[in-house]
Amino acid sequence: MVFGDSLAWGWIPQANGFPTTRFPWQVRWPGVLQSELGPGYEVVEESLSGRTTDLNPPRESVGMSGAGYNGAAYLPAAIGSQMPLALVIIALGTNDLREENHRTPLEVGLSAVRLGALVQTSAGITGTEYPAPLVLLLAPPALPADVATGPFGPVFGPEASAKSLALGPLYRRLADAAGLPFLDAATVVQVEGVDRVHLTAAGHAALGRAVATAVRQILPPQP
Numbered sequence: 001m002v003f004g005d006s007l008a009w010g011w012i013p014q015a016n017g018f019p020t021t022r023f024p025w026q027v028r029w030p031g032v033l034q035s036e037l038g039p040g041y042e043v044v045e046e047s048l049s050g051r052t053t054d055l056n057p058p059r060e061s062v063g064m065s066g067a068g069y070n071g072a073a074y075l076p077a078a079i080g081s082q083m084p085l086a087l088v089i090i091a092l093g094t095n096d097l098r099e100e101n102h103r104t105p106l107e108v109g110l111s112a113v114r115l116g117a118l119v120q121t122s123a124g125i126t127g128t129e130y131p132a133p134l135v136l137l138l139a140p141p142a143l144p145a146d147v148a149t150g151p152f153g154p155v156f157g158p159e160a161s162a163k164s165l166a167l168g169p170l171y172r173r174l175a176d177a178a179g180l181p182f183l184d185a186a187t188v189v190q191v192e193g194v195d196r197v198h199l200t201a202a203g204h205a206a207l208g209r210a211v212a213t214a215v216r217q218i219l220p221p222q223p
Contacts, residue, residue, distance in 0.1 A: 013193025017151030032208025099157030
């Protein structure tokens with residue numbers, strides 16, 4: 001299961017930021033992941049634009065309210081509804097960098113790793129006998145230096161790019177300490193969308209292929 005935000009949901013970058021639509025399933029990176037892995041795997045997409053690791057975004061910032069925007073609040077229900085699961089890919093952190101949240105990169109990383117701990121303690125959720133899934137922690141792509149002058153500049157502010165560049169190394173150290181498999185999306189894809197926040201179709205393709213390689217290492221194909 002891919003547990004993510006608009007980057008996994010497939011938000012198509014727009015010059016004005018929004019409104020938008022989403023890339024088709026086969027274009028967005030969870031769909032590319034499915035194609036790369038083949039019929040021996042089933043990829044479940046559980047992604048929501050605006051989702052954070054464990055924060056409740058203001059109603060006016062997302063257009064609607066609900067626990068689904070708080071990753072920590074919604075993750076147990078997502079796992080329970082999709083059980084049995086072999087692996088949960090945690091792909092969150094960008095929205096934590098919204099200026100209004102005043103979060104440091106370390107705070108974002110710690111919150112992301114706590115989501116991994118939620119997955120690891122989900123055995124028997126909703127009264128089932130299923131074991132807890134494995135976890136892959138995915139650090140988000142870095143926001144470019146000019147994000148502050150793009151359409152989402154008022155949302156992310158002048159410090160978001162520098163903070164996002166720090167996430168990958170922090171996620172890696174925290175994931176290593178927690179014993180979680182890790183992939184830094186910033187090492188395989190750049191944010192090249194016209195809105196300076198979201199991925200192009202080419203970015204989705206590159207990220208999907210990289211995640212597929214990581215997934216095969218964690219869950220080798222069955223003979």
